[in-house]
Amino acid sequence: MIVISRLLKIRVVFAAFIFVAFGYGMCEAFSFGFLAKIFPLYICLFCTILAFFNLILEIRHSWREAIDSGVGFVDLESEWDIPMSEVIERFCRYLLLLLLLYVSIWLLGYSLSITIFLVIFYRFLTGTTWRIASVAGLAGLAFISLISKLMVIDWPLGIIQNWIHLPWPLG
């Protein structure tokens, strides 16, 4: 169990995912026509080998509980002042919130969902009063309505619009 818990860290799982993705890309490339396969095949071939070495390195690092180090301009890696387990937990919470927004868009349509989302977010996560949250929601609705007019975009409708006739911009 200890061995598995040491190895099953997100970084190792992600490195394995990258290896599998390139491996799949390589296998899939064989099914394409000659001119279509050359580019992805050679990239995947090269990257699969490299991803394998990277996976070994990640496993070795995890096994030794080594910390990855790097200097300079690689990326904007996060530096946390809270435990990583809590970071993951919060990430999952916000991801769930976004998934709920998506489900809401599917059910209620984009305009209505985003308005409700703004109100709920401001009221319960930001902690403002209902009044401010409602103003924010209406401001959001006005903004997407303006963009809809300017760019001639119809926002996605939900299931509810098939049942109830709602006035523009909600329907």
Next chain:
Amino acid sequence: MEIALQSLRIILEPSHFLMLISGVLLGLAIGILPGLGGIVGMTILLPVIYGMDPHDAFALLIGMVAVIPTSDTFPSVMMGIPGSSGSQATIMDGYPLAKKGQAARALSAAFTASLFGGLFGAAVLTAVIPIARPIVLSFGSPELFMLALLGMSMVGVLSGNRPIKGVLAGGLGLMIGALGAAPALPEYRYYFGIDYLMDGIPLVIIGLGLFAFPEIIDLLIKGKAISEAPTLGKGWLQGVKDAISHKLIILRCSVIGVIVGFLPGLGGTVVDWISYGHVIQTTRDRENFGKGDIRGVLAPESSNNAKEGGGLIPTLLFGIPGSGSMAVFLGGLLILGIQPGPSMVSEDIGLLYTAIWSLALANVFGAGLCIMLSKPITRLTIIPFTYIAPFMILILTLASYQATRSWGDLIALLIMGILGWVMKQYGWPRPAALIGYVLSDNLETYLFISVQRYGIAWITRKGVIILALIIAISMVLSILWKTKKKPTTKLVYDSDKQAS
């Protein structure tokens, strides 16, 4: 000269001037909204220009497109979100500066560099009109392939001490770019039976997913303001001084911007990365890049404005659009009844100068307005992020959905966002992935055309050899300087430490 002055007089007439300012204001608004760029702006304006006087329409269209690379700096610096495709690299150092409480310095340096780059582009456009034709024609597919390869060589630079992860991230970007229709023949690749993937994933989704989504989530997790310092600092003058003291960097990157913009087909989306990579490669003390080095802001900002001047050269003189926004601009010219091509130099020279003056004046007004707006906008960085996040999520979903206007955009955003967040946490260089994605299509298409047209002999072309030498020299210099300047301290990533 007389025609040039006459065009200036026309542009300064109140009605024309109003059009220019309207274009500038629209461009500023579009640039500030993440994910929207020149193509969206041009598309909004196309229905407006029907029946309009060509000088007015030029002022409106060019005024708009010229300032997007200036105002798109706001979201890049203050929120780590690419304002448009041309300001992706600005995030690398602009955002860390904002986190240090130096947003004001980063913005003023960026606007000064943008102003110079824009004016430089306009000047080059003026100078190049008589000699553009042979230069454009000397770049065939093999040379364009080598230029794309030069862009890919930046992956090494942006990988820091993690070359394997950098190359893999670049490869991942190339493969994401290979989704959908193959350029060489009518065949669809890696689309898993999903119609949405048949056209590939749009750039705006990749940019927002890899950069904006992780930043928003991280700021929500932290629950603090963007700026870690409680004040904005007094960096306005410092930013201008930075730009002046690094004038050679700005000049060099403006030249890069003009060249990349000038070459049809390479696309403006990569110009900021090329100039960012260039400034790192040619700098000895580079350990602060990515942590808030002002040179990392100056380089992309000067080049992305300069590219607009370069992009107008093939568009106006040959009818070949240098970028996506120029392709829509070309449509606008046809609506106005103007036939772009070499005949413009003889028949419509007045319009050409209108374009040049519009470009120059729009840059001046754009930079001036941005500096005026900076102070109130910068205050966003010291407001707790939970107040900004809901609207950022709104803009994120809105900007994504307008890409192809399908549910696939929203789903792809979520998937790319999760990928970007994991990459960010575990030290996978996201810029390398973005460069790979941006160059994927160019690399494959130009390689295919080169081989079809010239066989293996394409590698013996003079231009190819020169570009290969440039790539080799820049990589060798980069490695040499890196080993000479080996750092003595190690940066420990808390996330990794805590994870283990």
